[in-house]
Amino acid sequence: MNVDIELLKNFEDTIDTVHPEKGGVPIKILGYGEISLVFEIIGDPENLAYKRIPIFDNEEQVEKFISGYKKYCEILKEELGYNLPESDIIWFRDKKENIQLYCIQKKVIPESVCNNVIHQVTDKEVETLVLLVLKEMKKLWSYSRNNEIIDLGLDGQISNFAIIDYDVNNPKVTEDKRLWYFDTSTPFVRTNGEEAWDFELVLKSAPGFLRGILKRLYLEETVGRYYDWRKVSIDLVANFFKEKREELVPSLIVIVNNFFKKEASEFEIEPLTFEEIEDYYKDDAKMWEIFQKVRKFDRFIKTKILRKKYPFYLPGKIER
Numbered sequence: 001m002n003v004d005i006e007l008l009k010n011f012e013d014t015i016d017t018v019h020p021e022k023g024g025v026p027i028k029i030l031g032y033g034e035i036s037l038v039f040e041i042i043g044d045p046e047n048l049a050y051k052r053i054p055i056f057d058n059e060e061q062v063e064k065f066i067s068g069y070k071k072y073c074e075i076l077k078e079e080l081g082y083n084l085p086e087s088d089i090i091w092f093r094d095k096k097e098n099i100q101l102y103c104i105q106k107k108v109i110p111e112s113v114c115n116n117v118i119h120q121v122t123d124k125e126v127e128t129l130v131l132l133v134l135k136e137m138k139k140l141w142s143y144s145r146n147n148e149i150i151d152l153g154l155d156g157q158i159s160n161f162a163i164i165d166y167d168v169n170n171p172k173v174t175e176d177k178r179l180w181y182f183d184t185s186t187p188f189v190r191t192n193g194e195e196a197w198d199f200e201l202v203l204k205s206a207p208g209f210l211r212g213i214l215k216r217l218y219l220e221e222t223v224g225r226y227y228d229w230r231k232v233s234i235d236l237v238a239n240f241f242k243e244k245r246e247e248l249v250p251s252l253i254v255i256v257n258n259f260f261k262k263e264a265s266e267f268e269i270e271p272l273t274f275e276e277i278e279d280y281y282k283d284d285a286k287m288w289e290i291f292q293k294v295r296k297f298d299r300f301i302k303t304k305i306l307r308k309k310y311p312f313y314l315p316g317k318i319e320r
Helices: 005-014 059-079 123-145 199-205 208-225 229-242 246-262 274-305
Strands: 027-032 037-041 048-053 087-093 099-106 150-152 161-163 179-181 189-191
Touching (some): 005 087, 005 099, 059 087, 059 123, 059 150, 059 189, 123 150, 123 161, 123 179, 123 229, 199 208, 208 229, 229 246, 229 274, 246 274
Antiparallel strands (some): 027 037, 037 048, 048 099, 087 099, 150 189, 161 179
């Protein structure tokens, strides 16, 4: 993969995390997470998506993360048959000797990303799409179920999948469609119960006074959700509230429950209910709103009072 490291270094030297699109390197924001900013560089002939993850303090943390990342991708691709976009990891020290790490992927067609697809096709085709996602999930949880050493997790949000060979001029979802999975930058892989990397680093995006509380009360439970197929499926269906397709939630619950009963009965997964999915979505949206307000206050203190650089991107108001 042909990556211009000097261009990324220039990006870091000039980035304003409040308005990253106004830095010295022109970018377009593609997405974001609690710790990451995903963007493309305007005019980049390589057609790459860059995920900036500014959480590492030392090379040992970086090496452990890269090792976990490579192991996770290798298992997904080679042993489970997942379709992953070509990817790489780049890291360097900026002018202040801070570590900057980027996960880089070949960019997929934006219209093919499944949270966009669900607004372009019929309701029946959306149901077919969810079934395709569930089949991908089954590969992963079957692997973990039959492996005494390795346990895998997955962030199964609909926005983490895309349709291969998607025709933007004739959008359709059929049972023979294949999917990309591209959210591989969080290595959900445990070996003999030990995580492949230090998930505590994720807490660096929280204000310092909250990190101890979050670690004690929420970290283990939050990470554990991604190793639980039922909870990942709840998150998948709850996405449709976020995507303003809440009218599909009842029928998708039926689809998921039928799949668990008929095609994954060996897992003995308890059926999903509308009430728990709605409650999960409301709680998640409320927690996200509170967390963002606290982080914005933290950013104000760091940038306006202490005159320091705030490393994370905080999005504006999100419609949910």
